Amino acid sequence: MPPPHSPSDPVSGGRDDTPERPALTGHALIQDYVRRLDSSPGVYRMLDAQGAVLYVGKARNLKARVSNYARPSGHSGRIARMIRETASMMFLTTRTETEALLLEQNLIKQLKPRYNVLLRDDKSFPNILVAKSHPFAQIKKHRGAKSEKGDYYGPFASAGAVNRTLNQLQRVFLLRSCTDATFASRTRPCLLHQIKRCSAPCVGRIEQEAYRALVSDAERFLQGKSTAVQAHLAAEMAAAAEAMEYERAGALRDRIKALTAVQSVQAINPRGVAEADVIALHLDGGQACVQVFFIRGNQSWGNRDFYPKTGGAENPAEIMQAFVAQFYDDKVPPRLVLLSHGVEDADLMAEVLRTRAGRRVAVGVPQRGEKADLVANAARNARESLARRLAESATQRRLLEGLAEAFDLPAAPRRIEVYDNSHMQGTAPVGGMVVSGPDGWMKSQYRKFNIKGTEITPGDDFGMMREVLTRRFARLLKEDPDRQSEAWPDLLLIDGGAGQVSAVSGILAELGVEDIPVIGVAKGVDRDHGKEEFHRPGKRPMALPMNDPVLYFIQRLRDEAHRWAIGTHRARRTRQVMANPLDEIAGVGASRKRALLAHFGSAKAVGRAGLADLQAVEGISATLARTIHDHFQAKG
Numbered sequence: 001m002p003p004p005h006s007p008s009d010p011v012s013g014g015r016d017d018t019p020e021r022p023a024l025t026g027h028a029l030i031q032d033y034v035r036r037l038d039s040s041p042g043v044y045r046m047l048d049a050q051g052a053v054l055y056v057g058k059a060r061n062l063k064a065r066v067s068n069y070a071r072p073s074g075h076s077g078r079i080a081r082m083i084r085e086t087a088s089m090m091f092l093t094t095r096t097e098t099e100a101l102l103l104e105q106n107l108i109k110q111l112k113p114r115y116n117v118l119l120r121d122d123k124s125f126p127n128i129l130v131a132k133s134h135p136f137a138q139i140k141k142h143r144g145a146k147s148e149k150g151d152y153y154g155p156f157a158s159a160g161a162v163n164r165t166l167n168q169l170q171r172v173f174l175l176r177s178c179t180d181a182t183f184a185s186r187t188r189p190c191l192l193h194q195i196k197r198c199s200a201p202c203v204g205r206i207e208q209e210a211y212r213a214l215v216s217d218a219e220r221f222l223q224g225k226s227t228a229v230q231a232h233l234a235a236e237m238a239a240a241a242e243a244m245e246y247e248r249a250g251a252l253r254d255r256i257k258a259l260t261a262v263q264s265v266q267a268i269n270p271r272g273v274a275e276a277d278v279i280a281l282h283l284d285g286g287q288a289c290v291q292v293f294f295i296r297g298n299q300s301w302g303n304r305d306f307y308p309k310t311g312g313a314e315n316p317a318e319i320m321q322a323f324v325a326q327f328y329d330d331k332v333p334p335r336l337v338l339l340s341h342g343v344e345d346a347d348l349m350a351e352v353l354r355t356r357a358g359r360r361v362a363v364g365v366p367q368r369g370e371k372a373d374l375v376a377n378a379a380r381n382a383r384e385s386l387a388r389r390l391a392e393s394a395t396q397r398r399l400l401e402g403l404a405e406a407f408d409l410p411a412a413p414r415r416i417e418v419y420d421n422s423h424m425q426g427t428a429p430v431g432g433m434v435v436s437g438p439d440g441w442m443k444s445q446y447r448k449f450n451i452k453g454t455e456i457t458p459g460d461d462f463g464m465m466r467e468v469l470t471r472r473f474a475r476l477l478k479e480d481p482d483r484q485s486e487a488w489p490d491l492l493l494i495d496g497g498a499g500q501v502s503a504v505s506g507i508l509a510e511l512g513v514e515d516i517p518v519i520g521v522a523k524g525v526d527r528d529h530g531k532e533e534f535h536r537p538g539k540r541p542m543a544l545p546m547n548d549p550v551l552y553f554i555q556r557l558r559d560e561a562h563r564w565a566i567g568t569h570r571a572r573r574t575r576q577v578m579a580n581p582l583d584e585i586a587g588v589g590a591s592r593k594r595a596l597l598a599h600f601g602s603a604k605a606v607g608r609a610g611l612a613d614l615q616a617v618e619g620i621s622a623t624l625a626r627t628i629h630d631h632f633q634a635k636g
Contacts (some may be wrong), residue, residue: 024047024258026084031070033089034593040308041100042093043107044433046115049087052223052484055115055311062096074405078312084117098351105325117322118309120444125331126162126295127154128169129449130219135208136183136201137215139175141166149509153222154333157294157302157436173218174199174206181597196254222295224274226319238309272370273336274298279327280340280378281320282386289386290323296334303378305385307439316341324363328356337363338371340379389439402550403491407536409517413490416440420560421464422569423451429458430572431468432565436491436557445487447472461496462503469504474513489516495558497522505537521558582606585631587624595619596628 019346024032039061046069047057059065069075069083094100108116129142131150141162144150156162169175175197177182178190185203192198199206199214206214217229233256242251278293289312293303308323321343333353343349344348353361366372400412417438423429431449435442449468456463494500501520510513520535532551533541544551581603582593599617600606606614606628614625 022054022634025085025087028497029086030066030083030089033091034063034067036064037091039063041097042091043096043100043103045090045107045111045113046086046094047090047606048085049090050072050484053111053517054082054085054111055113056104056107056111057509058097058098058100062091062093076312076314078115081312082462096605097345097348098355100129101345101348101352102355103326103330105322105329108322109326109329112308113311115311115313117311117319119326120309121322125155125157126159127156128150128162128165128222129153130215134183134474136176136211137178138177138183139166139169139218140177153219153296153302155294157292157304161302169218169221170197170310172221173214174215175218176201178202180594184598185601192533202322222297224299236621270295270298270300270370270374273338273374275334276336276338276371277334277372278338278374278378279320279324280382281316281323281376282379282382283310283314283316284317284383284386285390286312286314287386287390288319289382290320291382291385292327293374293378295374303381305382305578307386313576317344321345321349325352327380328353333357333361337361337373339363340375341365352588389541393439398437398555399549400550406544406548406550407517407534409491414556415442415486415489416491416493417489418493418495418557419465419468419567420558420561421461421468422562422565423464424569424573426574428569429456429464430568431464432561433468433472433575434557434561434564436560441560446564447500448564450572453490462500465494465496465500465504469507470511473513475515475632477511486516492559492562493516493554493557494515494518494520495561496520498541499534501535501537521554581635582628583630585625585628593626594621 035460041054041058041060042062043058044062044066045053046057048054057065066089069079069086075083075147092103094103099116108118112118113542124143127142127146129148129150129152130139131138131140131148133149137150141159142148142152154162166177170177171190174197177192178186186202188197189200191202192472193200193205195419199211201208201211217232220229233252237249237252237256240246240252242566274297276295278291278295280291282289282291285629290306290308291303292306294301304326306323308319310319310512313319314323320339320341324337324339324343332502333356337353343363346363350361350363353363368376387599393581400414403409404412414437418429421429421431429451431445431450431451435445449471451464451467453463453467470479476487479485492504494504497520501518504518504520505514508516508518521539522533522535523531531543531546533543534554535541542556580587580593582596588596595617596606596614600609600613609629611625611629614620614628616623620628
């Protein structure tokens with residue numbers, strides 16, 4: 001006789017009357033995981049009941065690290081809240097703690113956990129490139145992958161810092177900034193030569209050897225050897241004067257004056273620090289500001305402030321470690337990193353930076369001397385920047401609360417999206433979206449929409465707005481249907497009146513997102529600032545008093561959207577005007593296009609060329625020459 005089945009045995013098909021064991025959470029859940037962990041290094045993730053990642057951490061010893069969370073007491077308020085919300089955990093072992101730190105920072109950037117310190121920055125830093133693919137090197141600003149042949153100098157804190165340095169280099173060293181195609185097509189010197197900013201190698205005003213010497217001096221200046229460059233120029237000037245070459249001596253004198261002016265206006269120029277990033281942190285009111293100063297070639301190449309999301313962390317060492325690890329995730333660190341606060345694992349951080357740089361990187365907190373002065377200066381800037389930001393945030397919060405009160409919103413909006421369109425008699429139509437929130441403009445969230453609908457009548461603002469909003473919210477519904485992220489707006493502002501508001505409401509209703517408030521901003525009487533009328537679905541138009549701060553706030557929102565849309569439209573129109581016919585030909589990439597333009601001077605000349613002439617260009621085969629020839633023949 002077979003043994004009897006228990007009521008819960010699935011084979012029996014009987015009813016399960018045993019009570020379900022409650023799901024473990026918090027300390028009990030973590031204790032359960034600890035029993036199954038070993039002492040390997042790795043990364044752990046803490047998740048809430050909905051599967052959202054609360055925290056990502058790394059450990060030299062997973063069992064020992066995670067067991068700290070199993071203790072029922074002794075945690076900060078932030079950690080205690082995180083433990084209470086933890087409904088499951090995930091683990092991934094690594095070979096070394098260095099790999100664990102690298103993986104941790106990658107996951108933090110990707111998942112953006114609520115309780116981690118997050119560096120909210122998606123901008124790359126610009127460099128100066130001395131491009132050497134041409135006999136006469138070009139000097140220019142560069143962002144992105146360093147794939148072009150030449151020497152790179154940077155990073156600079158901003159495009160403005162690069163532009164100022166480029167301007168100085170042109171004044172002193174007279175290097176060309178034009179593209180190779182422009183260089184090849186010049187028949188007379190350009191304006192830059194006339195204002196003494198270029199030596200005009202394009203029309204033979206300087207020999208190749210002399211130009212190469214200018215490039216060498218410019219690179220020595222960028223390497224911090226400006227004194228040696230100045231002495232070299234002074235010796236050349238003296239020799240020219242002795243040889244009675246007074247015109248050349250005068251030109252060298254002007255360059256020495258320009259170099260002296262450059263040296264006098266440069267900011268912090270430390271004598272004992274040739275290459276370093278100076279990173280200083282200031283905490284106040286639960287918010288953090290980090291200032292980064294870039295020093296290269298004993299020169300300050302600008303600074304930038306960052307406001308990382310602390311996730312409730314108040315430990316400077318934890319915030320500094322997370323910032324440094326995320327900051328250098330996609331950047332090559334310098335040989336020296338100076339910090340205002342120590343990191344939790346200094347040796348490990350130095351090893352990670354060494355791995356990324358491919359050489360030794362020193363990380364330290366200086367206590368005295370010039371290095372300490374540099375850190376103190378950065379810390380002062382961080383303190384002042386955070387004070388300004390906190391004051392601006394308080395004002396912004398008051399404006400958002402006033403906006404909610406004026407328009408009967410359920411709460412002060414945390415994300416406002418403002419939409420506007422731009423076109424010129426229906427050509428190059430674009431839509432623009434700007435975003436504002438409690439901390440002001442959220443420029444990383446701005447979006448551009450090239451209007452693609454072929455059925456839209458040129459100049460049809462309603463059709464353009466339909467396409468923009470459909471694309472925007474269809475993507476949101478696909479990527480985040482449960483509205484768990486912060487990408488969903490609390491308010492839409494539309495530049496338009498009752499007709500636009502009605503159309504937008506209809507579009508949102510079709511998409512099933514009718515719960516987002518919509519406000520239309522119409523110019524009002526005489527189209528003057530201060531006389532705007534506001535339209536809402538199903539309600540009468542209203543106005544705000546002319547001296548109301550909320551009115552000025554809405555005007556700024558509307559004007560920013562207008563500026564963004566017009567700028568996007570102009571850029572698109574410029575691209576259309578400047579489009580090169582060679583871009584339309586399959587098989588003609590960037591290098592072959594440069595070769596064709598360098599050989600013939602212009603796309604029009606390429607179109608007039610015969611097959612034999614086309615085949616004479618390096619890199620152009622007989623088949624490709626036929627393709628190019630047929631393309632222009634077909635266009636007439």
